Amino acid sequence: MADEKPSDPNQATPPPPKATWGRFAVRWLKRIAITAAVLIVVSVVALVIADHKTSQPEFCGSCHIMKPYYESWHADVHGGKLGVACVECHYAPGERETFMAKMRGLSQVTSYVSGRYGAGRPRAHVDNRSCLTSKCHGDMAFMDRELPLGTVKFVHAKHLQFDKKKEEVKAKELGDLTQALTKLVGSERFGKLQEAAVEAVPAKQQLDRLTKMTVDWNVKVEASKLERFSQLHHWQVRVAQLTDLQCSTCHSYGAPEKKPFLELGGPRAKEKAHADHHFSVKTTACFTCHFNNEGFNTGTTTCLLCHTLPTKEILVHSPEKDPKAKAEFPKQMVRMDHHTILQRKVDCIACHADVASENAPVTRRDCERCHDRPDYFQKWTKPLTLEVVKQYHAIHVPEQRAKCLDCHSEIHHQLVRGLTPQGHPQFLSAGMANCSHCHPNHHAEQLQLLSGAGGVGVPKGDPNLMFGSRTNCFGCHIKQVTTEHGGVTMRGAINGCVACHGDTHNKTFDQWKRGLKVVLEDAEEAFDGAKKMLDKAKDLDAETQKKAAELLNAAKADLRLVKTGNGVHNVMYSIALLDSVTARCQQAMAILAKKK
Secondary structure (H helix, E strand, C coil), X not given: CCCCCCCCCCCCCCCCCCCCHHHHHHHHHHHHHHHHHHHXXXXXXXXXXXXXXXXXXXXXXXXXXXXXXXXXXHHCHHHHHCCCCHHHHHCCCCCCCCHHHHHHHHHHHHHHHHCCCCCCCCCCCCCHHHHCCCCCCCCCCCCCCCEEECCEEECHHHHHCCCHHHHHHHHHHHHHHHHHHHHHHCHHHHHHHHHHHCECCCHHHHHHHHHHHHHHCCCCCCHHHHHHHHHHHHHHHXXXXXXXCCHHHHEEECCCCCCCCCCCCCCCCCCCCCCCXXXXXXXXXXXXXXXXXXXXXXXXXXXXXXXXXXXXXXXEECCCCCHHHHHCHHHHCEEECHHHHHHCCCCCHHHHCCCEECCCCCCHHHHHCCCCCHHHHCCCCCCCEHHHHHHHHHHXXXXXXXXXXXXXXXXXXXXXXXXXXXXXXXXXXXXXXXXXXXXXXXXXXXXXXXXXXXXXXXXXXXXXXXXXXXXXXXXXXXEEEECCCCCEEEEECHHHHHHHHCCCHHHHHHHXXXXXXXXXXXXXXXXXXXXXXXXXXXXXXXXXXXXXXXXXXXXXXXXXXXXXXXXXXXXXXXXXXXXXXXXXXXHHHHHHHHCC
């Protein structure tokens, strides 16, 4: 230490090096980079955890409006047994990782948190691709398997994989029928016939119209051919509609409606597994397709198309429940065997007229719930053609994911039991509610006379004079009378005329009836004379007899129209028809007399 030199207090120490802006920036950039890296790692981990948590069914169930759907999923085989997560079905394969899917989920969460979600849940959808993954039903093993659906054995392949040979047979049948009908009615009239056949209307209404058209043309065509012609056109549209179906069209999903919600994992959860399916078959889709615009037990509503005959005998009569009757119970039971009934060709409608109620039409009002612009209805006509129906179906089912009841009213298919409020058997209501069951084409002749149509000798005349004031049946039929069958009907009465026209119309009405009576007697006398003359002309050549017979057949049709329809419904048109009857009968007699 002796060798050390004392420091000079006056000597200044050198200043530290000055910090440059470059070094300062580098230091802060390193800090920012480290912080950003940490935030990114934390964010990625958080997003991964959030993505995992939000993709769990429990997260869906945490929203109280989704609780019933979560519970039904838990009771369903997809959730309770297989553990298929919500996102596996409600997002198509590869869709869940897309930007749009994330935004959709974020939108739903935001709506829920902000309280803007409303009373219902967001409309969910299951894409076909979700059902047909290799993990689920991609092996298509379900296609040919017979699946029980109530009393029906359902096979997917019959509805989704069409037999080309069957289609060719149907197409050939339609082609042959088209040629036959064209030959019968002529090419021009056939166009009108086909136009009526491709309207989307109930089968009964359509058959009545087709039959009326051929009758008006004085062409004899079997009703079975007209019905089949219409059915083949409708069948083509139904096949086209089946190709548009989605899995979710028939396999609907939703929460139980009438039963109390289950506590998760509760003791009754397994017991209700079959009752509260989250994704199960909704038979409304079957009924809409099979029954809409079809007749009873024909075409796609043919009972044995879906059902098999019961193998057991059905108890149809049993004794009253009293001590004496119980003792004789085994002797008094009456049973029925469906196989015997079928062999005897008893129509199913005899006992089962109540199994299908209502049609499933689509009205413009149904469409306006979604569409409010006039341009949406440019193709709308009433009734719609089958081609337009096919186009609408192709747009709304696969593209808009519409369900049957979004557009159609519901069809009920079941046996009706119990009593009406009036105490009558409920199963009779189907027949009582629709007069056409027992009275097909009822009052057709009256309607034809009122409209000034339906005649052969005079195909078209002026309608009833009261049409200008829109007077309907109730304007004249004001008197209530009891029929011999125990029913009540409304009869026409002069008071209906007087109420509008005054007492002076009494004379006019009497004049109408007297004039009609005279002209009708003349027409009947002429027809009877010509008919007797034709019956005696057995020795005349076949061509002469044929000409006379054709004239009398046409006269007979007009005579029946006036007598059955009551000529007073259109006095002027009825008189013109009766005059034409007399003229044709005289013409027939002239032909027969000339050839003698």
